[in-house]
Amino acid sequence: MSNLSPPFTEETALAKVRAAEDAWNSRDPQRVALAYSENSEWRNRGQFLQGRDAIREFLTTKWNHELDYRLTKSLWSFTENRIAVRFQYEYHNEAGQWFRAYGNELWEFDDNGLMRRREASINDRPIQESERKFDWPAPGPRPAEEPGIPAIQ
Structure with missing residues (x-):
């Protein structure tokens, strides 16, 4: 992702x-972590992380459970x-319960296009698999x- 560097246009932001x-x-935690600066700072829900290694570890744990x-x-x-981004994702836990997560992220990039700051607010809603x-x-x-x-939920 680092080839898309600031300043952003609508096209490059998209x-x-x-x-x-x-x-x-x-x-792939390794692939995702490479989009963040070495000292990237994260707030993900109530967790605070710093650096690629912490991001990689967080993502590994996340995708082992989601x-x-x-x-x-x-x-x-x-x-x-x-x-600024809004997002939704779906996953199920080990017991088979499905969830849809709704959230917003704020991203800040360095001059090389690596994300140096990410703040994410996320809410999970249990859903049926049929939903x-x-x-x-x-x-x-x-x-x-x-x-x-x-456009509207």
């Missing part, structure tokens, strides 16, 4: 969001080096024909 979505849908994870992101707004919206083959990117986040 591309940055889609690149992030595709990376997270790979469920099974069949599928994510979609949508650009909310952007400035020169910041992007799932994201069922493309995973791991892997959301197919272009999949609509992503509907």
Whole structure:
């Protein structure tokens, strides 16, 4: 993702969001962590992380517990080096209970296009498997024909 560096235009901000979505849908902690600066700072719900190693460890744990994870992101707004995103993802736990998570992220990038700060607020809602919206083959990117986040929930 680092080839998309600030200052952002609408086109590059959209591309940055889609690149992030595709990376997270790979469920590869190493791949995802490379999009963040070495000393990146995170707030994820009530957790605070710093650095790529902590991010990689967090993601490894996350995807060991959030099974069949599928994510979609949508650009909310952007400035020169910041992007705001809303997202939804679905997963199930080891007991088979499905969830849809709703959230917002604030991203800040360094001059090389690496994310140096990420703040995420996320709420999980239990759903029935029959309520799932994201069922493309995973791991892997959301197919272009999949609509992503509907305008109104």
